[in-house]
Amino acid sequence: MIQFDAVHKRFPNGTTAVHDLSLEMPEGGVTVLVGSSGCGKTTTLRMINRMVEPTSGTIRVGGKDVTRQDAAELRRSIGYVIQQAGLFPHRTVLDNIATVPLLLGWSRRKARARAAELLETVGLAADAGKRYPHQLSGGQQQRVGVARALAADPPVLLMDEPFGAVDPVVRTQLQDELLRLQKELSKTIVFVTHDIDEAVRLGDQIAVFRTGGHLVQCASPAELLARPADDFVADFLGAERGLKLLSLRTLADVPQGPAPESGDWSLVLDAANKPLHWAAKATKDTKGAELPVRPLKDTDSLLAALNESIASPTGLIARVDAEGALTGVSSRDDIHEHAGQAHTEARVAA
Amino acid sequence: MYELFSNLGAWLVSGEQWSGPDGIGHRLAEHLQYSLVATLIAAAIGLPLGLLIGHTGKGAFLAINLASFGRALPTVGLVVLVFLAGGLSMLPVYVALVALAVPAIVTNTYAGMTAVDPDVKDAARGQGMRGHQVLFQVELPLALPLIMTGLRLALIQVVATATIAAYVSFGGLGRYVFDGLAQRDLVQVLGGAVLVAVVAVALDLALSGLQRILFRHRTA
Numbered sequence: 001m002i003q004f005d006a007v008h009k010r011f012p013n014g015t016t017a018v019h020d021l022s023l024e025m026p027e028g029g030v031t032v033l034v035g036s037s038g039c040g041k042t043t044t045l046r047m048i049n050r051m052v053e054p055t056s057g058t059i060r061v062g063g064k065d066v067t068r069q070d071a072a073e074l075r076r077s078i079g080y081v082i083q084q085a086g087l088f089p090h091r092t093v094l095d096n097i098a099t100v101p102l103l104l105g106w107s108r109r110k111a112r113a114r115a116a117e118l119l120e121t122v123g124l125a126a127d128a129g130k131r132y133p134h135q136l137s138g139g140q141q142q143r144v145g146v147a148r149a150l151a152a153d154p155p156v157l158l159m160d161e162p163f164g165a166v167d168p169v170v171r172t173q174l175q176d177e178l179l180r181l182q183k184e185l186s187k188t189i190v191f192v193t194h195d196i197d198e199a200v201r202l203g204d205q206i207a208v209f210r211t212g213g214h215l216v217q218c219a220s221p222a223e224l225l226a227r228p229a230d231d232f233v234a235d236f237l238g239a240e241r242g243l244k245l246l247s248l249r250t251l252a253d254v255p256q257g258p259a260p261e262s263g264d265w266s267l268v269l270d271a272a273n274k275p276l277h278w279a280a281k282a283t284k285d286t287k288g289a290e291l292p293v294r295p296l297k298d299t300d301s302l303l304a305a306l307n308e309s310i311a312s313p314t315g316l317i318a319r320v321d322a323e324g325a326l327t328g329v330s331s332r333d334d335i336h337e338h339a340g341q342a343h344t345e346a347r348v349a350a
Numbered sequence: 351m352y353e354l355f356s357n358l359g360a361w362l363v364s365g366e367q368w369s370g371p372d373g374i375g376h377r378l379a380e381h382l383q384y385s386l387v388a389t390l391i392a393a394a395i396g397l398p399l400g401l402l403i404g405h406t407g408k409g410a411f412l413a414i415n416l417a418s419f420g421r422a423l424p425t426v427g428l429v430v431l432v433f434l435a436g437g438l439s440m441l442p443v444y445v446a447l448v449a450l451a452v453p454a455i456v457t458n459t460y461a462g463m464t465a466v467d468p469d470v471k472d473a474a475r476g477q478g479m480r481g482h483q484v485l486f487q488v489e490l491p492l493a494l495p496l497i498m499t500g501l502r503l504a505l506i507q508v509v510a511t512a513t514i515a516a517y518v519s520f521g522g523l524g525r526y527v528f529d530g531l532a533q534r535d536l537v538q539v540l541g542g543a544v545l546v547a548v549v550a551v552a553l554d555l556a557l558s559g560l561q562r563i564l565f566r567h568r569t570a
Contacts, residue, residue, distance in 0.1 A: 051476055076478030086473030090491045099477050148477070 001027045002048060002156065002188060007057030009043055009213065017043040018213035021057070025205070027155075028186040032203035034193055034236070040213030041192045045158050048190060049078045061156060076100050079149030079157040079187070083164045085141040087133040093119070093144050094129035100152040111151075118147040123177055139170035146178070150185075159191045163198070175201055196237055200225070200244055208233050222248050226346035245346060246303040246339055251296055254305065254338045256319050256328035265314045267293065273325040275318040295320040302342065305335050357537045362544070372525075374545065380521035381549065384440075385509045388447035392504055395448070396455030397497070403456070404463020404493065405485050413460035420453025429514050443515045450511055451504035458500025462493030495565050502557040509550045513542070523549070 002025040009018040018040040025031040033041035046052040047059055050071045059066045066074055087096050097115035102108070119129055122143040133141055142162055149157055163171045175198065182189065193199055199206050200221045207218040210232055217229040225245040228234040237244065259267050268276045268290075275295045282288035294308050295318040308317045315332035361367055368374045403409045425446050432442035466489050474488045490497075513524025526542025529535070 049476060051472070072478045072480045074478075075476055080473070080476040082469065082473055082476065084469055086467075086469045086476075088470060088474070088488060089467075090488075103478050103483070 001025065001060075001062065002031075002190065003058075003060045004044070005058045005060070007044075007047065007059060008055045009040070009047065009052065010055045016213055017052075018047070018054075021213070021215055023207060023215060023218060025188060025190055027188050029204040030182060030189040030191055030202050032191045032193060032199040032206045033209060034196060034199045034206060035209030036194060036211065036236075039209035039211050041194075041207075041209050042160055043213070044209070045160055045190055045192050048156070048158055049075045049080060051075075072103075076103055076152065077154055077156075079152075079154045081142075081145045081149045081157070081159045081162045083161040085133070085145035085162075087141055087144055087148070089133055091132075092129065093124075093131050093133065093136070096133065096144055097129075097147045097151050099148055100154075104152055114151060115147070118150055121150070121181070122147045137170075138166045139174060142166060142174060143177070146181075155188060157187045157189045159189065161192055161194070164193070164195075171198070178202065197244070200247065208236060222346055226343065242343060243303055243306075245343060246306060247301045249302040249339075249342050250298060251300050251302060251305045251319070251330075251335075252298040254302070254330050254334050256330045256334075259318070259326065259329050260314070260316070263314065265291075267316075267318060267326070267329070269326060272323075275320065275326055278313050280313070293318050295324065295326070297322065302335065302339050305330070306332075306339060309335050354536065354540070358540050358544070361537050361541045367541075374523075377521055377523050377525055378545070378549070380515075381509070381512055381523045381546075384443065384447070384512045384515050384520075384522055385505060388444055388508050388512070389451055389501065389505045391444065392448045392451030392455055392508075393501060396452045396500075396504075397459055399452075400456040400459025400497075400500075401463065401485065401490065404460045405481070405489060410460070410464075413456055416453040417457040420450065423449060425450055425511055426514060426517065429518060433518055438518065440515070440520060442518060443512075443520060446514060447508050447512060451508050454504040454507065455497075455500045458503065459493065459497045462496030462500075463489055465496065466492045495561065498557075498561050498564075502554065502561070505557070506550050506554050509553060510546060513546060 004021045004023040007018060007021045008016070010016050021040075021044065033044055035041050043052050047054050048061065048066065050066055053067070061074075061078070087093075088099070091099075094112055094115045097118050098106075098108075098111035101111035101114055106114070116126065116129060119126060124140060124143055124147070128136065128140065128144075133144065136144065142165075145162065149159075163174045166174065179202065191199075191202055203221055205218060206221055206224050208216045208224070210216050217224060217233050219227075222245065224233070225237060225241045225248070228237055228241070234241070265278045265280050268279050270276055275293045277293050278291045280286070280289045280291075291313050293312070296305055296308060297320060305317055309315055309330075309332040312332075316329040317335070318329055319327045321327050362374075366373070370376065400413065403413045428446040428449060429442045432445045436442065470488060470492070471484060474484045479487065512522050513527055515522040516524030516528040523542050523545050526538050526545070530538030530540075530542060
């Protein structure tokens, strides 16, 4: 666990970067620090591994005051990932990953073996190890950055806008990978971003900062979206925060019924009962037509369901089991009603 | 004019000109020895200075202005000055050559250090490297191409200027230039000058080739 207790940071030029911050970042959870630039989120992160020294207050990692530890040793015990990866351009990927183990005095052979193992963990091919960072794509470099941070298996991982410089498709992939890794590793992660969608996707808890280094609200994504503390947070979450909340809810509780037998459009299934497409019969005025169907599982979000119900010609979504076989359909009204209930519940819940 | 060049050609290739204590082989060895010793001394002074200024960021003013100071320094004047103060020895020659070489080494080393991506230095510190580890494991290797350029420039300048050793009665290829001038032997003067130029260019090519091989996997 990481604890901030009345932490204040004023830079020599007089600007206050962090104002009287008290915050707990729970063990094994992802805490995301969000806010516009200059709000103190990066400074907050960098005080944890003493890349920035607090002006007053205490920061404890695992119960120990960070300022009472040797800065270099402290940093070796905390994983650190930065934007643009910050890889060493003169070292191979494998040697980049082996940095901290080598600093800790491991033998070169053992450090390299560990690095090779991590290549696989972060989803890189083994032959990437012999390459130099500039020979990799931005997304691959970022994976190496994560592998380097994990090399000595630190309990805490600090990530400073790690996916800020890659394109949206790669960013989503990297976020998925991080969630998958976190399921296996259960690190205490502190993640800085200015992207609220990224925060909602990754965070167990989100801390929203305002210019001047003030923490405005710290809550779970669902609570933050349902009950923003003030207009600043509400504005920051954006006009679609109702929809974002739906991205956190699954389809599991929405009732489903049998697929309709009659009507203009019918759902065409294959031999294994998997939905293929929507089909309209030809009449004397219209030609027959087909529209694609995107079947949804119980684990898909309400947002995806709402989206599909709008795209569907019948307002119905096709529900399938893990194997992809049809279990039933849900209507636009069912989804809408359920979404509304979920909202109300979230907003009145204590 | 044609006669002058054919005489020069004959002078350069004649066997007797290449052997003996006054031969080109011996003078060339002397010249290279002066140049290498002076450059090594200059490197021993300039490298730590440039690395220190680059690593700490303190004294950048010195590193930047040393370059123009070096260009403005009258080398022959310095030789005469140290010669008058300290008497006849190789010391004035070395002082002048080292003074010539140090600025190029310091400014290039400093430039190489400042060209290292701040994000990379930050990451190095953030992984838990101590100051000296950041310097020797990250900054120095990354600055090395520019540092080597500085050493190469310094060596070339020193080779071209080491003729002044002969001015205070020592050897080297400058011998031919100064003796030729004294004896009004234009062929000898030209021969010495051509040799110095060839050595300088050859060293430059060899060292830049070496740099290209050493840093072939680097791109910015």
